[in-house]
Amino acid sequence: MTELLTPTLAHIVEAFHQMFPPQLAEGWDAAGLVLGRADRPVDRIGFAVDATVATAQEAAREQAGLLITHHPLLLKGASFLPATDYKGEIVHTLIEAGCGLLGAHTNVDSAPHGTNEAFMDCLGITDRQILADEKNALISGTERRVGIGRVGNLPEPLTLAQLAEKIAVFLPATAGGLRIAGHPETSVQKVALCTGAGDSLFAQARDSGADVYITADLRHHPASEAREQALLNGGKPALIDCSHYASEWLWMEETARLLSDALAQRGFAISTYVSTLNTDPWDFTVSTGYTPGSASTAG
Ligand SMILES: [Zn+2]
CATH class of the missing domain: 3.40.1390.30 (NIF3 (NGG1p interacting factor 3)-like)
Incomplete structure (x- = not known):
């Protein structure tokens, strides 16, 4: 049995896009590689619904060489990316950790x-x-x-x-x-x-x-x-x-498995993780309910 090698970022992007061609993305969307060097070896890949500061820090902790997110970080473009801006902080965190970023959005829905x-x-x-x-x-x-x-x-x-x-x-x-x-x-x-x-x-x-x-x-x-x-x-x-986030969380587990298999067929070994950080924007809810006639007159 031949030993599996470490793929480059380019090998991974190619294998991923065979499953989820970026051409399937809607015209307004931005699907593809956002950050990364094509020739860099990558042996660990993370998946998350959203690129947030928390999921970027998680990718750094996990020593991932690529983070694949469903929602595009820079869909609307940005003129400035200092680390005081949350998008800049995400970009800096990932680059400093040597982690690329791939957006896979409406091509994955489709x-x-x-x-x-x-x-x-x-x-x-x-x-x-x-x-x-x-x-x-x-x-x-x-x-x-x-x-x-x-x-x-x-x-x-x-x-x-x-x-x-x-x-x-x-x-x-x-x-x-x-x-x-x-x-x-x-x-x-x-x-x-x-x-x-x-x-x-x-x-x-x-x-x-x-x-x-x-x-x-x-x-x-x-x-x-x-x-x-x-x-x-x-x-x-x-x-x-x-929840928008919850509805789009489910695809990552199987995709991590399929991507590992596709790379193994090409002679490459990777490890993966799927983020379980909750990136739904809401933290808690309170039910409202003034019911006419229920107000206490006591006190
Ligand atoms: Zn979405």
């Missing part, structure tokens, strides 16, 4: 093994179809269907409450948990899904005939309008609103 497919795997969803912008793409040398969001069937009908409880078990803990619009006893089997912010896909979710639409980051007006329309349509689709 591809097999990406954020949407990983979420569907956790629910055992079958008969999967693409929710929007369906097209063919070469993924690791094989022609595959890719696109935004997914739709498919649960193995058996559940009540909306049961489905929410099932999702709560596999998503990482966040302060906000899940918010649900719909009757808890509604029976659901056909599921539309868009991990991350999916409020631009209500029409596609409705047209797919889904019983429930799972997404994240829903704001008042789009959610309220979708709910009103659903009420005229027998309550379908119900809505489950997740």
